[in-house]
Amino acid sequence: MTETAPAPGRSREVMVILPGLLLAMMLAMLDNMIVGTAMPRIVGELNGLEYFTWVTTAYVLGTTVSTPIWGKLGDLYGRKNIFIGSIVLFLVGSALCGMAGSSLLGGTDSGMTELIAFRALQGLGAGGLIVNVMAIIGDLVPPRERGQYQGIMAAIMSLAMIAGPLVGGFITDNLNWRWAFYVNLPLGGVALIWLILKLHLPKYRTEHRIDWLGAAVLTVGITALVLITSWGGQAHGYPWGSWQILSLAVLAVVALGLFIPIERRAPEPIMPLHVFGNRNFSLISLISLLLGFAMFGALSFIPLFQQTVQGSTATNSGLLLLPMMGSAMVVSLFVGKSITKTGRYKAFPVIGGVIMAVGMWLLGLQDVNTPAWQTGVFIAVLGLGMGFLMQTTMLIAQNSVEQRDLGVASSASTFFRSIGGSFGVSLFGAIFNSRLADSLTERVGAEAAAKFSSGRMDPAMLGQLDPSTRGDILTSLAIAIGGVFMAAIAFSVLVPVLAAFIKHVPLRSGADAPAQAPAESVAAFE
Structure with a gap:
């Protein structure tokens, strides 16, 4: 199909649908952050510390495997109906997650298994949320103007990351962890109705052949x-x-x-290999992989450290994440405006990678005596690095391909970040469990170590132990979590190295965008 440029003068249309897009994006981000602060309580109720990383892994894996499929489906069938379908699937998964381990599904004996399975289903829907929001913006806005919109979206993502821990902590302390999933239902319902009524996109006649x-x-x-x-x-x-x-x-x-x-x-590959012939696209795909590896993998352990080692409540744990989210939000807005004004972007992933590596190193230095304020400083540094990277990677990926491959570019960038996160959570979970078992064995003996490392270890349980045993367990937890952050450095330092080889390619604007597709290729507006 001939390359199609975004229609000019559509800023008003973008602003009309933007609230619905942002709310959909917030759903995917909010869910992960809410669950993070609720996880210690979930583990305590459903019994499964050794499998707690799988609650995140299942979600990220579902997102990862579905992302390229959602992107290609949107390219072939039009994004509106595909986008709405992904929202519905996400909401069904959210409702089932909230029911996991309840009497409706047979009780807590199989609760952890049910939660992991339903999180995978929820992740399948989340993959469509993320990639279609990015692709819809790409359909309507030329790359040169896209920076400010993606800056807004990055800020909303950061806001969701701020609100998520706070809402999750409040829900966990005052209601029930199940509402960390149920809260998605009203938000998703509003986004669904808004987009059905307001979202109108060009719909193309293509030969529909899914790979x-x-x-x-x-x-x-x-x-x-x-x-x-x-x-x-x-x-x-x-x-x-x-x-x-x-x-x-x-x-x-x-x-x-x-x-x-x-x-x-x-005929219609799920991931066209020709896009990897572009050096920038290949480099930014690797950077997205490493970003997901370090960011999602390591961030799973911050609430665990705060609530167990530092003794914070779930609500306070959410508050203590504010420095990271706030710094990420401010930097994202700055980067978006700067790219729109200057058209320059190459320096941002280099700077972000260096700062992220420093943040991981600082977090790896923590021990059982690290005060909460110091952790706040360390995660603020990490947030600065994330702010430089999160949307810049997507922008470079989209600017590296033709308009007809925009959905593929958006899904590929999200795909590699998600697969990196999936591998990161799994690998860092293995590192955490191994170091925790070794440290507990050294301090409390093999029998007690097996009991504590594979069973219930939430803040309430730790508070019931005698001071000596509790001190040994907290020390072991701090050592294990610190090892995770140190391992993340190895992946973080590769980000600025790869980013240094990105070639600056001027961002397309409405005036210099490729020519419009033939009129007969456009069938209607969705």
Whole structure:
């Protein structure tokens, strides 16, 4: 299909639909942050400290495997109906997550398993939320003007990250952790109605051929890789040389090896390989992967450190995340305005990567005696780095491809960030569990270590222990979580190195955008 430029003079239309888009984006971000502060309480009720990272991993994995599919479906069938479908799926998953472990579904015995499964379903919907919001903005706004809108979206994402821990903490302390999921329903309902009424996008006639084989093979390969990082080498999993891990490794290699020839032959590939011929696109995809690895992987452990080691309530844990979210929001707005004004963007991912690595190093220095204010300073530094990176990566990816591949570019950037987050949560979860088990064994003995590292370890339980045992457990938790942040440095430092090789390509504006597609390619407006 001929490349199609965004229609000029559509700023009013963008502003009309922007509230609905922002609310949809907030849903995906808000959910993760709300659940983060609620996780210690969820683990306490459903019994499963050793599997707590899977609650995040399942969500991110669902987002990861569905993102390229949502992006391609939007390119082929038009984004409005696909976007609305993803919102509905997300809301169904949210309702089921809130019911996990309840009497309606059989009680708490299988609660953790149910929650993990429903989080995966919720993640499938979230993948469509994220990629379609970005692609819709790309449809309506040329790259040169896109910076200010993506800056606004980054600020809203940061606001969601601020509100999420606060709302999650309040809900956990005063209501029930289940409302951390139920709260999505009214917000999602408002977004759904607004977008049905207000969102009108050009709908193109194309030959609808979905690359289901490529999507299936990619899903198998990614799932196998995540299972390797989750199960390999853990006390409750399998040794690295076991037949289970080796079989998963073979499955991953075969699946991902088959994916390339499948995509080359597919009429409508789920991830067109030609876009990776662009150096900037390939570099920014790797940067997105590393960003997700370090950011999502490490951030899963901040509320755990605050609520267990530092003794914060869930509400206070949310308040203590304000420095990180506030700094990310301010920097995102600054970066968006700067890009729109100057058209320059190359320096931002370099600066962001350096600052993020410094933030991870500072967090890795924490121990059982680190005060809350000091943690606040450290995570503020991390937030500065995130603010420089979050939307810049998406902008560079979109500017690297033709308009017809915009959905693919948006989904690829989100895909690599999500897959990085999925691997990061799994790998850092393995590091955490291994270091926790070793430290507990050294301090309280193997039998007690097995009990505490695989069972219920929430703040309420810790408060019931004698001071000596509690001190040993808190020290072990601090050591294990600190090891996670130190491991994240190895991935963070690669971000500025790769970003330094990005070539500055002028951002397209409405005036210099490619020519419009032929009139007959446009069938209607959704």
